[in-house]
Amino acid sequence: MQSSTGILRAAGVIPAVVAALFSMAVHSGSAVTPGSRAAGMEACVAPTAEIRRYHMDYLKHDRIKVVRDGVRGVKYSLAECVDCHAEQDGNGGYHPVNGDGQFCNKCHEYLAVSLTCFQCHSKKPEQKRSAASLSGEKNAGQSSLFGLLMKFDEAPALSAEEMAQLHAISRED
Amino acid sequence: MKKLHYSELWCSSPRYWGGLAALTFIILLGMAAAFHMEHSGHWVTGMSNQVVWGLPHVFAIFLIVAASGALNVASIGSVFGGPLYKPLGRFSGLLAIGLLAGGLVVLLLDLGRPERLIVAITHYNFKSIFAWNIILYTGFFTIVGIYIWAMIDRKAQKFYQVTGFAAFFWRLALTTGTGSIFGFLVAREAYDAAIMAPMFIIMSFSYGLAFFIITLMSAYWWASRQLGSHRLEKLKNLLGVFVGAVLYFSLVYHLTNLYVTQHHGVERFILLDGGLYTVMFWLGQITIGGIIPLFMLYSPAFSENRFAIAIASLMVLIGGFFQIYVIVIGGQAYPMNLFPGKEVLSSSFYDGVVAAYTPSLAEGMLGLAGVAIAMTLVAVGARMLKVLPESLEDPEEGIA
Amino acid sequence: MAGKKEQPQDIKRREFIGSTILAAGVATVAPGVLLTVANATSEDEGANSEIRWGMLIDSNKCVDNCTACVDACERENGIDLLRRPQGQGDEMWNAQRPQWIRKVKLRDRQTGEVTNLPMMCQHCEFPPCVDVCPTGASFKRADGIVLVDRHTCIGCRYCMMACPYKARSFVHQNVEQQTIRAPRGKGCVESCNLCIHRIDSGATTTACQDACEKDGHKAILFGDLKNPESELSKALQQKSSRQVRADLELNTGVRYTSL
CATH class of the missing domain: 3.30.70.20 (Alpha-Beta Plaits)
Incomplete structure (x- = not known):
């Protein structure tokens, strides 16, 4: 008898933890930095709650496809994160996304998860510099440019209401 | 014959703790050096894109090679049935583990990204000799650990023979693997030789035994225990054989290379006009590491002299260090011959010129810390486990 | 001990464990499957071994x-x-x-x-x-x-x-x-x-x-x-x-x- 309740109790903890994680993430409302491109967008490439929970796995999954297989048109790309979430500094440039108080840093610092991506990856959106952007310019927009820009027509059409609903569901749990 | 009693290494407190404190200090210095190198990046070292493996690798390879050789004494005791060596088996196993751990710490802390150790453990490329070595090293710890247990615990005695053999063969594989790291590098003229693997095995015998003699003597001096001359003489004579064998292998290696016209350049570099490397070869490896110890070990004038044995062992180690330095650094410093028959007039990447390498202080400190880690592990292990016989006086009627 | 009496409870427990494991399995595998499916339509084929x-x-x-x-x-x-x-x-x-x-x-x-x-x-x-x-x-x-x-x-x-x-x-x-x-x-x-x-x-x-x-x-x-x-x-x-x-x-x- 005792053992079964113990297991049940332990099992009950799991949804509680999940719920706590979600509510923690959802609680603050929008975490998007004002002055970034993302601020003017309806949603990320996937529902916010999902991205918050799984972005590291998605990015890891797709980075293998990009680097190993040369598949560039992936859905989840770090460069896209940077592209949308970097805040403009008002001088035509950008703040680094891992800078103090910036989008990536805010949450990672709060959770004390080290943000190693930017040891190697660019922390700012590409500012036109050289010939590489020339070759890509032609097909930007309709198909992915190095997989860096997302396909506009594929952006998930989640309305604000739907988002709120999703958040509510995850909070109820 | 008296019954053997093993006991923990116990000596007066100041002597033990003082020694340990000194070792810890060296380790701390080394850790600070490693942090400095990793924090700023390898530009603070003498290493470059031309000499990619520097002084830390010399220390690491030296310790790893010696580790497998240190197990030799235990193997002679259990695999070849030498009764005089058997009481030394436990300590031999402990020393092997300590040396290997020290070498691996240095190797790890010299990686470009040591924090990715987990990647090295979870991603394997089975064609890489490095990846084999990762398995060989972990296996070595496990097998030697069980081996020591089988030697100490009466209940585990039934595993003694099996683990003894397993450890012996694993040990050979490990040194073959370490030697092959170089032997299979087709690119560099100094390394492209299959003789590297057996040469590393014989080097391991020699360095390992030298390490063993020194640590054994200091442990017995530390704890004021008795060490019989007969036993020491046996070890000494064996060391002489190994030192001679290392010289022989070096001779064969260089003679083979001299026969191949393509390799004349690199041989000339090491043997004649390589500057520092030539000096290290003749003075360090051959004279200090070979001829003088051979003389001291076999000359009747020194036969009863313990000090001479200790000095000879130390010289074998110093010579061995130079030998690995010449192999690792000298082999890289000598330019690769990309365009046979042509001389390089200019290149921004040092094609065709001898690469410069001046080790930085931090590299040396990290390397020495590896040695200190090995010694600390042995000192702590010997105080916790019953690895050393209370007395190693000679058996009364010679060998039973 | 009342071993017999607890039998039904025990079965329930087993069922519970079973379904938990199943759910966990689905939760683990599903994202991977979804990702694969999501990318299956991608026109980008990546590196091609017909080319060197x-x-x-x-x-x-x-x-x-x-x-x-x-x-x-x-x-x-x-x-x-x-x-x-x-x-x-x-x-x-x-x-x-x-x-x-x-x-x-x-x-x-x-x-x-x-x-x-x-x-x-x-x-x-x-x-x-x-x-x-x-x-x-x-x-x-x-x-x-x-x-x-x-x-x-x-x-x-x-x-x-x-x-x-x-x-x-x-x-x-x-x-x-x-x-x-x-x-x-x-x-x-x-x-x-x-x-x-x-x-x-x-x-x-x-x-x-x-x-x-x-x-x-x-x-x-x-x-x-x-x-x-x-x-x-x-x-x-x-x-x-x-x-x-x-x-x-x-x-x-x-x-x-x-x-």
Whole structure:
């Protein structure tokens, strides 16, 4: 008898933890930095709650496809994160996304998860510099440019209401 | 014959703790050096894109090679049935583990990204000799650990023979693997030789035994225990054989290379006009590491002299260090011959010129810390486990 | 103990455990399946094994003292963004900074003939760097490009020991600034990747080739070795070319004429 309740109790903890994680993430409302491109967008490439929970796995999954297989048109790309979430500094440039108080840093610092991506990856959106952007310019927009820009027509059409609903569901749990 | 009693290494407190404190200090210095190198990046070292493996690798390879050789004494005791060596088996196993751990710490802390150790453990490329070595090293710890247990615990005695053999063969594989790291590098003229693997095995015998003699003597001096001359003489004579064998292998290696016209350049570099490397070869490896110890070990004038044995062992180690330095650094410093028959007039990447390498202080400190880690592990292990016989006086009627 | 009485409870417990495990399994596998399905429609197929990228360098056309290809490469791959660490001397900085492509000037010992050529990763069919890499970070893509996956590179530099062309560089210092197309960070090894980002976006030239052509030398020709109709294959058929260190039988993707 005792053992079964113990297991049940332990099992009950799991949804509680999940719920706590979600509510923690959802609680603050929008975490998007004002002055970034993302601020003017309806949603990320996937529902916010999902991205918050799984972005590291998605990015890891797709980075293998990009680097190993040369598949560039992936859905989840770090460069896209940077592209949308970097805040403009008002001088035509950008703040680094891992800078103090910036989008990536805010949450990672709060959770004390080290943000190693930017040891190697660019922390700012590409500012036109050289010939590489020339070759890509032609097909930007309709198909992915190095997989860096997302396909506009594929952006998930989640309305604000739907988002709120999703958040509510995850909070109820 | 008296019954053997093993006991923990116990000596007066100041002597033990003082020694340990000194070792810890060296380790701390080394850790600070490693942090400095990793924090700023390898530009603070003498290493470059031309000499990619520097002084830390010399220390690491030296310790790893010696580790497998240190197990030799235990193997002679259990695999070849030498009764005089058997009481030394436990300590031999402990020393092997300590040396290997020290070498691996240095190797790890010299990686470009040591924090990715987990990647090295979870991603394997089975064609890489490095990846084999990762398995060989972990296996070595496990097998030697069980081996020591089988030697100490009466209940585990039934595993003694099996683990003894397993450890012996694993040990050979490990040194073959370490030697092959170089032997299979087709690119560099100094390394492209299959003789590297057996040469590393014989080097391991020699360095390992030298390490063993020194640590054994200091442990017995530390704890004021008795060490019989007969036993020491046996070890000494064996060391002489190994030192001679290392010289022989070096001779064969260089003679083979001299026969191949393509390799004349690199041989000339090491043997004649390589500057520092030539000096290290003749003075360090051959004279200090070979001829003088051979003389001291076999000359009747020194036969009863313990000090001479200790000095000879130390010289074998110093010579061995130079030998690995010449192999690792000298082999890289000598330019690769990309365009046979042509001389390089200019290149921004040092094609065709001898690469410069001046080790930085931090590299040396990290390397020495590896040695200190090995010694600390042995000192702590010997105080916790019953690895050393209370007395190693000679058996009364010679060998039973 | 009341073993019999607890039987039904026990079954419930087992069921519960069973369904929990099942649910956990589904939760673990589902995202992976979904991801695969989501990407199945992607038009981007990635590296193709029908192709093998390669290069032909005509050292006759390579001009002494011209560094157009080197400069273009450094700009393209963000190498010029690297700053020399404070207090580092010229000589060491030159020995430690990454060089994906370098100019080499040679003279024949016998005939005195002088040759200029650019040297870089030769993109071997059987690359020694890939063989020795302990973690598999060094790898060859389906289309023959040899490169380093920085995510799994531990910086052991064994590949640099193994490369017969000295084509690889180790990043010795902290990197402040990168381009998006060429990530770079301290402690990893890197080398020429035949402008992989350009190739993947459909370009048919590398930065060095463009630069060489712009300066009017046309010493570098990039293309598909497997396609007999490609400009590269045709040029290779007509002219006699050779591999550097052909004795190693690595079947390099980069070939040289007039060497």
